[in-house]
Amino acid sequence: MSKRVSDLIDPSQFAQIFAVRDPAGHKGSFGSSAIVGGAPSMVGAAVLAGRAALKSGCGRVYVGLAQESVLFDVDVGQPELMWRALDALIDISEQITAWGVGCGLGDSNYGLQCLKAVFSHRAGSPLVIDADALNALARGDVSATWGQGSVVLTPHPAEAARLLNTDVSSVQADRIKAAQTLAARFNAWVVLKGQHTVICRPDGQCQTNTTGNVGLATAGSGDVLTGLLTSLLAQGFTTEVAVPAAVWLHGKAADELVAQLGGPIGLTASELIDTIRKLRNTLKPN
Structure with missing residues (x-):
């Protein structure tokens, strides 16, 4: 834990995500994402994650809801998303090129079953762990038995504090140390969100x-x-490319929205998605 110096993310690290696509490409060329979350009353979280995955360039996006009786089977605003019961999603796990779990997952027994099923069946595909999935890990409801393949944890400061069994002020006092401690403890990439992620x-x-x-x-x-x-991981970009690219693009989209539409007060998460799409198609970093 002696490394305390942090460099700045530079778009030159991930210039390839802005490259023109092969015109002979097809939906199978650009990966298949699986988003698992969206417990009752929290479907919107899964919708947002699914839409972001689709509009940032993934060829196919599946969403598995953490609900034993799934009544929601289409997003009328984004009908291209493919909704699946968890069992059906696990049945096609060999087709999934990256998983994202935790968005609106909740803390029910069924939600935990969903989380454990993803850990067991991801077969080495990259895994992004967020929100309620991080809280389950912090509580000890699940352990870091997610097998081989890259893992990315995306805590905000309160989630990081729970994972570290400390308080938010301690995390914020030395964010680099907190991120390093989590990365070492879980042998994972860590995205510690907040001002200057x-x-x-x-x-x-x-x-x-x-x-x-x-x-x-x-x-x-x-x-x-x-x-x-x-989405970026599903498309085949390495963690070294996808992690800084996603964090930088997410923030850049917020900056673009404030510049164009005013803010920051009143900016909404759903607005970010089309702006991310635009940036990926128009930016040409050196």
């Missing part, structure tokens, strides 16, 4: 993000980030 590799190397503003302090913002990150 810190990303940390499993080996303890950290970077700090400079994009974004307080408009991101709104419900659903983290769900959009989870969907974006899952």
Whole structure:
């Protein structure tokens, strides 16, 4: 834990995500994301993550709801999303190229079953763990038995404090140390959200993000980030590319919205999604 210096995220690290796509590509060329969450009364979290995954370029996006009796089977605003009962999603797990779990997962027994099922069946595909899934990990309801393959934890400061069995003020007092401790404890990438989000590799190397503003302090913002990150991983980008790219793009979209529409007061998570799409299609970093 001696490494305490953090570099800044630079778009040159992930210039390839802005490259023109092969015109011969098809939906199978661009990966399949699976979002698992959306317990009763929290379906919106899964919707936001699914929409973000789709509009940031994933070829196919499946959403598995953490509900024993699923009544929701279509997002009329984004009918391209494919809704599945968890068992049906697990049955096609070999097709999934990245998983995102936790957005609106809740803390029911069934939600925990869903989380454990993803851990057991992801078969080495990249895994993004957010929100209620992090809380389950902190409570000890699940353990870090997620097998081989890259894992990304995306806590906000309160979630990080629970995982570290400490308080928020201690996390915020040394965000780099907190991220490094989590990365070492779970052998995972860590995205410690908040002002100047810190990303940390499993080996303890950290970077700090400079994009974004307080408009991101709104419900659903983290769900959009989870969907974006899952999408980039599903498309085949490495964690070294996808993690800083997702964090930077998420913040850049918030900055663009404030510049164009005013803010940061009143910025909503759903607005971020189309702006992320636009940025990915128009930016050309050196």
